[in-house]
Amino acid sequence: MYICPVCNGLYDYVKNCSLCGGKMELLDRVENYYDDYSPYLSYQLTDLNDGDSANICSHYCICPFCGNKEVVKIRNIEE
Numbered sequence: 003m004y005i006c007p008v009c010n011g012l013y014d015y016v017k018n019c020s021l022c023g024g025k026m027e028l029l030d031r032v033e034n035y036y037d038d039y040s041p042y043l044s045y046q047l048t049d050l051n052d053g054d055s056a057n058i059c060s061h062y063c064i065c066p067f068c069g070n071k072e073v074v075k076i077r078n079i080e081e
């Protein structure tokens with residue numbers, strides 16, 4: 003079974019803001035924000051190397067310094 007290490011608190015994913023380089027805060031998984039989905043959110047999928055979406059958990063990141071929002075794809079790990 004594959005689990006998301008971020009959702010399960012196995013490690014803290016650190017992402018640096020692509021605009022200002024600051025350390026971004028990882029928010030909840032994208033599904034939990036579905037009602038607030040913004041079409042203006044820029045998707046940055048640079049963490050995704052292949053297209054196996056079944057084993058990917060999407061998380062929102064927000065930069066506390068400049069307000070930039072990004073989506074990161076966390077690769078699930080085998081439990």
Ligand SMILES: [Zn+2]
Nearest residue numbers: 006008009059
């Ligand atoms: Zn997750």
Ligand SMILES: [Zn+2]
Nearest residue numbers: 019022065068
């Ligand atoms: Zn920033």
